[in-house]
Amino acid sequence: MSPAPSTLQNLASRLVADVVEADDPPDLLIALDDLELVNAPHPELVVARVREAVLMHMERHDWTSQAAREKATRLVRERCSFHLLAPMVEAYFFAEPEALVRAGAIRTSRFDAETTDLEAFVTDDPDYLSHPVVPHKQSPKRKSWAIPLPERARHPKHYLRFLCDPTDPLTRRYAETQGGAAALCKLDWSRVFAHTERVRLARSLFEDIADRLGVPHPFPGEGHPATSDFKNARVLRNL
Known part of the structure; x- marks a missing residue:
């Protein structure tokens, strides 16, 4: 009996399926999660595990052909992202x-x-x-x-x-x-982003959305390196 899929495996499977198997795939699909206090010191480790889970799912999936694999890889790379809110969404309410x-x-x-x-x-x-x-x-x-x-x-x-x-x-x-x-x-996100050097994980999320829509970033500033490496990303849009 095969072990039950982990939460990360389920996330990777759902993320890929929602863009690859859809008749009309979304232009942008974002998986969003709370970082949580236990992971607060190392968000880069969290995103690394997500990246690995998606990559492993792509490698193990039974694609019908090499062309299908390549098309799926391109769709996931161009349209899927993973972002974190730190340490959880309620933090932003306090702005x-x-x-x-x-x-x-x-x-x-x-x-x-x-x-x-x-x-x-x-x-x-x-x-x-x-x-x-x-x-x-x-x-x-x-x-x-x-x-x-x-x-x-x-x-x-x-x-x-x-x-x-x-x-x-x-x-x-x-x-x-x-x-x-x-x-x-x-x-009121303008109050959340009132300080350009702060809330970098949330800023990465808005940068990603703006980039995909082809509009100026509404809250310019420095995103978090763990989730904003759009130029070097190889698995998802930002990872």
């Missing part, structure tokens, strides 16, 4: 106080987007940080925002959960598909 309100926050954030890169999120809110840790075994089905330090200070999603419900570490008042979607769909 716009109104976005936090749309997400459900009832308390004012102490995070200062003027002095700190959103992608290097950290808060010093004493009420949030001083709450006793809620062990995972006490909440196996509901994530607590009262995780151990120092991860708690660097976790924008948990801090947002705290802002939505400061009294209950097991709150359900923030849901990504509701409050998160409301915050994101109207997010």
